[in-house]
Amino acid sequence: MTEEILSETSWHLVLVGVSTLIAVAIGVPLGVLAVRRSGLRRMVLGTAGILQTIPSLALFGFLLPVPVIGGIGTRTALVALTLYGLLPVVRNTVTGIEGVDPAVREAGRGMGMTDRELLFRVELPLAASVILAGVRTATVIGIGVATIAAAIGAGGLGVFIFRGLAMVDSRTILAGALPAAALAIAADTALGALERRLVPPR
Amino acid sequence: MAGFVEFAGAGFRLPDGRPLLADLSLSVAEGETLALIGRSGSGKTTALKLVNALLLPTEGRVQVDGKATSAWDPIRLRRRTGWVIQDVGLFPHLTVRRNVGVVPELEGWPEARVAARVDELLALVGLPAAGFADRYPHQLSGGQRQRVGVARALAVDPPLVLLDEPFGALDPITRRELQREFRALQARLRKTAVFVTHDLREAALVADRLALLDGGRLLATGTAAELSASARPEVRDFLEAGAA
Numbered sequence: 001m002t003e004e005i006l007s008e009t010s011w012h013l014v015l016v017g018v019s020t021l022i023a024v025a026i027g028v029p030l031g032v033l034a035v036r037r038s039g040l041r042r043m044v045l046g047t048a049g050i051l052q053t054i055p056s057l058a059l060f061g062f063l064l065p066v067p068v069i070g071g072i073g074t075r076t077a078l079v080a081l082t083l084y085g086l087l088p089v090v091r092n093t094v095t096g097i098e099g100v101d102p103a104v105r106e107a108g109r110g111m112g113m114t115d116r117e118l119l120f121r122v123e124l125p126l127a128a129s130v131i132l133a134g135v136r137t138a139t140v141i142g143i144g145v146a147t148i149a150a151a152i153g154a155g156g157l158g159v160f161i162f163r164g165l166a167m168v169d170s171r172t173i174l175a176g177a178l179p180a181a182a183l184a185i186a187a188d189t190a191l192g193a194l195e196r197r198l199v200p201p202r
Numbered sequence: 203m204a205g206f207v208e209f210a211g212a213g214f215r216l217p218d219g220r221p222l223l224a225d226l227s228l229s230v231a232e233g234e235t236l237a238l239i240g241r242s243g244s245g246k247t248t249a250l251k252l253v254n255a256l257l258l259p260t261e262g263r264v265q266v267d268g269k270a271t272s273a274w275d276p277i278r279l280r281r282r283t284g285w286v287i288q289d290v291g292l293f294p295h296l297t298v299r300r301n302v303g304v305v306p307e308l309e310g311w312p313e314a315r316v317a318a319r320v321d322e323l324l325a326l327v328g329l330p331a332a333g334f335a336d337r338y339p340h341q342l343s344g345g346q347r348q349r350v351g352v353a354r355a356l357a358v359d360p361p362l363v364l365l366d367e368p369f370g371a372l373d374p375i376t377r378r379e380l381q382r383e384f385r386a387l388q389a390r391l392r393k394t395a396v397f398v399t400h401d402l403r404e405a406a407l408v409a410d411r412l413a414l415l416d417g418g419r420l421l422a423t424g425t426a427a428e429l430s431a432s433a434r435p436e437v438r439d440f441l442e443a444g445a446a
Contacts, residue, residue, distance in 0.1 A: 107291035110256055110364075111305055111354075112280030121304075125295045200295040201338045 009179045012156040015149060016142040019078045023085030023138055031093025048087035056145045060152050077154035084145050085138035092134025096127025129198040136191035143184040147176060205229030206394040207253055211262030214248050222248040223418045235388055235395040237409035239402060245418040246398045250364050253396060254283045281305055284355030284363035288370045291351055292339040298350050299335040305357045323353040345376035363395045381407050414440060
């Protein structure tokens with residue numbers, strides 16, 4: 001049992017880690033685009049917001065019959081987890097960049113920075129802590145939601161929770177729930193510490 | 203002979219049609235320091251932003267070094283134009299060294315050359331690199347930050363420097379000190395400079411010539427002495443308010 005808990009815990013981490021990385025890889029550029037084009041901004045934030053409101057069990061269910069990204073197993077779980085992670089990442093990217101002091105932005109522009117230089121040298125570094133706060137939220141949500149991945153055969157700590165539910169055995173449920181809670185707390189603490197280090201000096 | 207910076211009937215309107223600046227014709231000779239003075243909302247900052255193409259004139263034209271700002275590649279124009287603004291313009295996440303080295307770095311100078319130039323500039327503005335280069339802007343006093351701002355603007359030795367209320371946020375004593383230093387620096391470097399301020403005394407101290415703006419229009423130009431001798435009531439109003 002202990003060995004199984006360890007292996008499902010590490011698999012759980014892989015599911016959340018990979019999906020969060022994908023959410024960042026898609027969400028940060030999307031957030032940057034949303035800041036640049038106000039028309040896109042509402043659409044992007046709206047869509048990500050709607051995705052977030054779909055109950056997680058239902059989202060996994062909806063994805064099952066979808067070709068290519070759906071079906072039973074890991075891929076579907078990663079897609080669902082990524083969709084959940086998008087909103088906090090996109091929203092915080094937008095908030096973070098919009099929070100950059102307009103005077104600092106104008107200084108960069110006045111010194112002859114191109115949009116790209118301004119983004120990478122000024123806006124993203126100054127927004128980094130806010131963006132990371134979004135990544136932290138996405139990770140913590142992901143750790144919880146990933147327990148449902150077991151329902152579509154993607155493994156993870158949900159395996160124990162669903163097994164325990166079926167057997168009406170609260171000890172088995174706890175074997176999944178406790179490590180998941182511990183992971184969430186650990187991720188929250190670690191990313192919180194990193195976030196504080198990225199806060200720009202004032 | 204045309205000036206290094208030349209406003210020819212230049213005006214700027216917001217998209218909603220409100221004019222911020224109208225029909226400005228003014229010339230700044232090479233090596234001259236011109237002060238744009240006026241109260242807030244007089245259009246002086248707008249005029250300054252027309253010079254480095256942060257804004258393009260909606261009427262008339264502005265020329266820098268013989269070429270209309272609309273014809274310049276804005277990035278090239280801005281990189282060869284120093285830009286000093288009040289206090290907040292330093293990048294808070296970068297050290298003094300990196301702040302001063304921003305434009306040389308953008309221009310792709312080799313690292314050693316950037317470092318040497320930064321040392322030289324910091325010495326020029328009286329902040330020895332050994333004590334200051336590795337600090338962050340928030341670890342400096344207001345006067346020190348402003349000196350860094352001036353050093354940064356001079357980094358690639360631009361022929362033209364624009365300053366927007368550069369000493370506006372400083373206490374009176376530091377302000378005096380920096381005004382004197384600016385003048386001494388200018389006596390050596392002889393850059394073409396446009397200096398925006400609402401403070402008449404500051405303008406008289408730092409600039410060769412003053413241009414008084416009010417409500418987006420040019421009221422008068424001349425040396426401080428010429429302006430003081432003016433009998434025009436609008437000019438007198440400003441001078442008396444400034445003296446009070």
